[in-house]
Amino acid sequence: MKLSFVDVRYKERVVLPESFLSQLPKTVLLFLNIQFHHQYDDLKRQLEAAGIAVKTARPKHAWHDGQVLGCSTEKWDVAQEAFVYVGDGRFHPTAFLFNNDQPVYVYDPKTEKSRVLGKEEIADVIKGRKAGLATFYASKRIGVLITTKYGQQRLKPAQRLQERFPDKTFYLLLGDTIDFSKLEDFPFIESYINTACPRISDDFSKVPRPVVNIEEIEELKMKW
Known part of the structure; x- marks a missing residue:
């Protein structure tokens, strides 16, 4: 199309x-x-x-x-x-x-x-991202949100996650539009990594599990 x-x-x-x-x-x-x-x-x-x-x-x-x-x-x-x-x-x-x-x-x-x-406008979002990062540390089963949208698709970094974090299991969830309600179909997933628009995590209250952006995970790995 x-x-x-x-x-x-x-x-x-x-x-x-x-x-x-x-x-x-x-x-x-x-x-x-x-x-x-x-x-x-x-x-x-x-x-x-x-x-x-x-x-x-x-x-x-x-x-x-x-x-x-x-x-x-x-x-x-x-x-x-x-x-x-x-x-x-x-x-x-x-x-x-x-x-x-x-x-x-x-x-x-x-x-x-x-x-x-000022910064107070995004205080709740920052708290949500910190919670997502803390949950990522403790999670073993992680869903990876991937979009096919032009300019936002980051499949290769998503595919490298398993190699970089071998103690965790990653489930790649690929689609055009990320529908938060559909994530309820994966109750075994403990947390999510978002590889699409980083502002998706602003709507963390709509996601059934904590979510963190892949940029934050990549920065975390570099610090390690």
Whole structure:
């Protein structure tokens, strides 16, 4: 089956209000989601006209500089004092909080409201990930969640787990969409490793067993 990915663009011009601009520090890293990204250059000029230096970066898997994906949890170090996110929703801007200490200034063009996000926004998710890692230590039977989706499929790292952790048994669960309700069919599994989008573990409350991302397992193995 062939798939076509079509960008949907927000039609109205986004103008950053003075009340938002006046909150910002002098150096920011600007990101937009795909619906607003065609206005990136215009928004950059608006920030610069307000005396704000704008840094640009491209996350892994993104098509454009300054485009944010939900899985864009990389650590950024381009001398930014804060992140600026222009777009709707909470999912995309919280991605910056996982591996960065700077706050995220959010402006939603649809509601015309702004807010500042800090580490407290992801506190519950971090606790859930720590619980997943602790359970992984103790588990013998582990399910490995693998997606066939473009850009998220990581079959080879999943296949290497058995070699790297010979005292554990790994069950590879492969599919296009990961349906948490279907995991109830595997009651013998003690914990899960997620190899797809790392933000899946944000919904840890929907998974019947603790879940940890494969990136955390790979880092753990290196420390050993």
